[in-house]
Each structure stands twice: as C-alpha cells, then as structure tokens.
Amino acid sequence: MGDAGRVDHVLLVLLVVLVASIGVGGVGSAVPIGDDAGSASSAAAGDGTPGVHSISTSGPGYIDEQYELVGDHSGPPYVWSTEPLEVQTVLEGEPNAEYVVCASATDEDGAELRDFGCQTTTIGAGGERTVSFTADWPEEDGGEVWITVEAERQGTGERYYETTPVVLLHPEGDYDGEGLTNAREVELGTDFTAPDTSDNGLTDWEEVEVYGTDPLKTDTSGDGVSDGTIVRFPGNLDPTQPYVLHVYVGAVLVALGLLIVGGGALGWKLMQRYTESNGRASNDGADRSVSSDPPASGPTETEPAGSTPATAAVGTDADEGPPLTKEEEICRLLREHAGRMKQSQLVEKTDWSQATVSRLLTRLEQEGTITKLRAGRENIVELRDPDAAERHGTADAQ
Numbered sequence: 001m002g003d004a005g006r007v008d009h010v011l012l013v014l015l016v017v018l019v020a021s022i023g024v025g026g027v028g029s030a031v032p033i034g035d036d037a038g039s040a041s042s043a044a045a046g047d048g049t050p051g052v053h054s055i056s057t058s059g060p061g062y063i064d065e066q067y068e069l070v071g072d073h074s075g076p077p078y079v080w081s082t083e084p085l086e087v088q089t090v091l092e093g094e095p096n097a098e099y100v101v102c103a104s105a106t107d108e109d110g111a112e113l114r115d116f117g118c119q120t121t122t123i124g125a126g127g128e129r130t131v132s133f134t135a136d137w138p139e140e141d142g143g144e145v146w147i148t149v150e151a152e153r154q155g156t157g158e159r160y161y162e163t164t165p166v167v168l169l170h171p172e173g174d175y176d177g178e179g180l181t182n183a184r185e186v187e188l189g190t191d192f193t194a195p196d197t198s199d200n201g202l203t204d205w206e207e208v209e210v211y212g213t214d215p216l217k218t219d220t221s222g223d224g225v226s227d228g229t230i231v232r233f234p235g236n237l238d239p240t241q242p243y244v245l246h247v248y249v250g251a252v253l254v255a256l257g258l259l260i261v262g263g264g265a266l267g268w269k270l271m272q273r274y275t276e277s278n279g280r281a282s283n284d285g286a287d288r289s290v291s292s293d294p295p296a297s298g299p300t301e302t303e304p305a306g307s308t309p310a311t312a313a314v315g316t317d318a319d320e321g322p323p324l325t326k327e328e329e330i331c332r333l334l335r336e337h338a339g340r341m342k343q344s345q346l347v348e349k350t351d352w353s354q355a356t357v358s359r360l361l362t363r364l365e366q367e368g369t370i371t372k373l374r375a376g377r378e379n380i381v382e383l384r385d386p387d388a389a390e391r392h393g394t395a396d397a398q
Contacts, residue, residue, distance in 0.1 A: 050093040051160040052101075052149050061085030061135070063169070068343065068358035068379065069189045076165035078192075081142055085135040089149045089162065091121065092128045098154040099123070103133040105145050113138070113145055120154075142168030179205030189355040190215050197355075201228025213239050216355045326352070326360055331369065331383065339383040343372070346381065 061083035066073065079085050087103060102118035116133045123129050135147065145168060150161040169175055169192070171183035178195035185192035185204065195203045197215050204215040213220040213227045220227050221242040230239040324332060333349050334341055347357050361381060364370045373380040 050158070051091075052151050052162040053090045053092060055087065055089045055147060055149055055162055055164040057085055057087055057147075057164075057166060059084060059086030059134075061137075063186065065186050065189070065358070068361075069186070069355045070191045070193060073193070076144060076167055078167045078169050079137075081137040081168040081170050082139050085137070085166070087116070087133045087135050087147055087149070089131050090128055091123065091131055091151050093123045093153065095123055095125050095127055097123045099129075099151045100154065101131045101149065101151045103135070103147065103149045105135065105137075105147050107142070108144055108146075113142070137168055140168075140170055140173075144168075178203040180208065188215060189359060198227075200226040202231065211239055216353060326350075326356070327364055327369075330357075330360055330364065330381075334370070334381065334383045341381050343379040343381055 057077060057079065061079045061081075062085060063078045063080060066078050089101075091099060091101060093099065098120065099122075100118055100120050103116040104112055105114040105116070106112050114135065114137065116135050119131065119133075121129050121131055131149075133149075137145075144165055146163050146165050148161060148163045150159060152159045169182050172181050174180065175182050175192050176185075176195050180188070180190070180192075182192050188204070188208065190197040190204045195205075197204055198207075198218045200218040202211065202213070202215075207213040207215040207220075207227065211227065211231060218226050220240055223242040223246065225246075227239040230237050329350060330346060333346060337345075343357065343361065346361075347354050350357065361370060361372060361379075365372055368384060371382045371384050373382065
C-alpha cells in the first residue's frame with residue numbers, strides 16, 4: 001500500500017471513530033437523571049430512545065366514568081383513594097440490558113406519600129419492556145399527587161425517569177362542595193367537578209334532594225322552562241309538572257281580563273275558580289296536562305290548519321314507521337359508520353348529553369349489542385352483532 005493509500009485509510013478510520021463517538025454521546029445524554037437539562041423522558045414510546053415512556057393508569061382505582069360523564073378533562077385523571085391503581089410504563093433500551101425500575105408518589109410539595117417498590121427487568125429483543133406497579137393510597141381526599149417511575153441500567157449507572165399527575169378522591173368526599181358525595185355523583189352521572197351539571201341555576205344537590213328534578217337536564221318536565229326559573233317563580237310551583245308555569249301565568253292573564261271586562265267582584269270570583277281548577281289539574285299529574293302524541297288528524301292548537309308539519313326528531317322517518325328508540329338510533333349510526341365510531345362522535349351526531357349517551361352505551365354493552373374499547377381518553381364503540389342491533393327494540397315493542 002502506498003503512502004497515499006495509508007493516509008486515506010487512517011483518515012477513514014478516524015472518521016468512523018468520530019461518528020461512533022457522536023452517536024454514543026447522543027444515547028448517553030437522552031434522559032439520564034442529573035443532566036443539565038434535568039427533564040423527564042418526553043419521547044414517545046416506540047421511537048427507540050432509551051428511557052421511561054408513556055405512564056398509564058387503570059384498574060379499580062381509575063374512575064372510568066370521568067371522561068364519559070364529566071367530559072374530557074384538560075387536567076390529570078381522577079382516581080379513588082380507597083382502591084388500588086394499576087400503573088404501567090414502557091421501558092426502552094438496548095436489547096438484553098438489565099434495569100432496576102422503581103415507582104413512588106409525592107405530593108405537590110415533593111414530599112413522598114407512597115413507595116410502590118422496585119423490580120429488576122431485562123429489555124426484550126425488540127428493545128422495550130412493559131413494567132407494571134400497583135399503587136395504593138391513604139384513604140382520604142389527597143388532592144393532586146405525582147407518580148414517578150425511575151429506571152437505572154445495571155453496570156452503567158444510566159438513570160431515566162418519567163412523572164405523571166393524578167387527583168385522589170375519596171368516595172365519601174365532596175369534591176365540588178355542593179352536598180352530594182363523589183360516589184353519589186358518579187352513580188347519578190353528574191359532574192363531580194362542578195356544582196351544577198345542567199347549568200340551570202340549581203345545584204345537583206338541590207335537584208336531587210329538594211326538588212326531585214333530573215340534575216342532568218335543564219328542563220325536567222320538557223315544557224320549555226328551566227327548572228331554576230320555575231322554582232324561583234312566586235307560588236311554590238312544582239318543576240316536575242309540565243306547563244305548570246304556563247297555567248299559572250294564563251290564569252293571571254285571564255283574571256286580569258275578566259276584572260277589566262266584567263267588573264271587580266265578578267272577575268275576582270271567576271279568577272279564584274279558574275286558578276283552583278287548574279291547580280288541581282296540574283297536581284293530578286303530567287299525563288293530563290300535556291299529551292306526548294299529536295292527534296291522529298286535524299290541526300293542533302299550536303299548528304294552524306294548512307301549515308307544514310314540523311321536521312321529525314332525531315331517529316324518525318315519516319316513510320318508514322314510528323320514531324326509533326335512542327338505542328336503535330345509536331345502532332343505526334354505528335351501522336352507517338361501518339360498525340365503529342368514537343363515543344364523542346355519537347354525542348355530536350345525536351346532540352344528546354354525554355351522560356345520556358354513556359348510559360345508553362352501558363345498557364347496549366350489557367345486552368351484548370356493542371363493545372366499548374378505550375383509546376387514551378376516548379372510547380371506541382363497536383357493534384358486536386349487527387343483526388342483533390338491527391333487531392334491537394323489537395322485543396320491547398311486542
């Protein structure tokens with residue numbers, strides 16, 4: 001080999017050594033604890049970066065209803081302080097490398113609340129390993145706590161970590177302070193982070209314990225007047241009775257007309273008689289106050305003769321028979337979307353509340369009609385038996 005060849009060979013070797021040293025330096029500085037950056041591993045699992053990735057929570061301690069009934073919280077997930085929580089993470093690194101992985105929980109000030117122990121694990125041939133811990137808590141409302149998972153590679157001292165926050169709730173606590181316990185709110189489907197789920201001016205506790213109204217509805221009776229408006233109107237009106245406010249106001253207007261036209265004494269007597277008779281009718285029940293079905297023929301009081309009928313509600317088809325039930329409407333939407341939709345899409349398509357859709361899906365899942373799959377904070381809804389779903393509601397109708 002000539003002198004020029006030897007020089008080229010030496011330069012090539014130096015170049016290879018330089019590139020290799022840069023690559024090793026990049027791996028070693030990814031996320032070890034004690035680096036100047038001082039940050040947790042933030043790379044997504046599966047990208048090949050060594051470290052602790054994607055901490056997730058599940059199990060009895062995870063409050064499944066929080067995203068279905070409360071909505072997609074922007075903050076950390078809520079967990080029961082009385083139930084164990086499954087904490088799972090993905091550890092990535094060099095295949096066959098051995099790590100010691102530990103998990104713990106601290107409060108907002110950094111004081112340790114729980115030590116969930118350590119375990120030794122070996123990275124698989126694919127360059128990753130799933131590691132699980134069971135977290136238990138003090139049985140009290142602990143507020144926001146931080147779960148930390150640390151991993152140290154044996155023989156090298158390289159250390160990695162990741163953290164995630166959760167909010168501890170006790171079932172008998174009252175997170176929103178309106179009077180209902182957290183467990184009761186989960187049972188009812190109300191928002192345990194807000195005092196007034198329906199935003200009608202009444203707290204969830206008032207609706208359940210005082211007035212007997214539906215805390216998930218703005219207008220329990222469906223007469224067009226919110227429950228909060230009715231209970232604040234003079235006369236101690238019952239918000240569960242449809243059109244009670246309309247009758248009350250109508251009686252007053254009729255009485256005023258009679259007073260003007262017929263004279264003071266006669267008008268006053270007729271006003272009393274009208275108010276008493278309508279009051280008894282209202283108290284006898286909603287079934288005589290308003291009819292849910294229109295008359296078979298002829299114009300209604302609110303629809304003059306010759307007018308165009310109102311547009312059918314969601315799930316109705318004038319050419320194909322009676323309106324669909326809500327369960328049938330969900331099955332119809334799923335069939336139209338190849339049997340698979342996000343739960344949030346069902347809420348959007350039906351324009352029903354998240355709580356209503358959640359309860360319907362729970363019922364359909366119990367019947368074996370659909371299956372719910374969790375994907376992060378979202379539920380994916382799938383038809384298990386399209387034929388059964390198509391027949392849903394037939395037996396009830398018969």
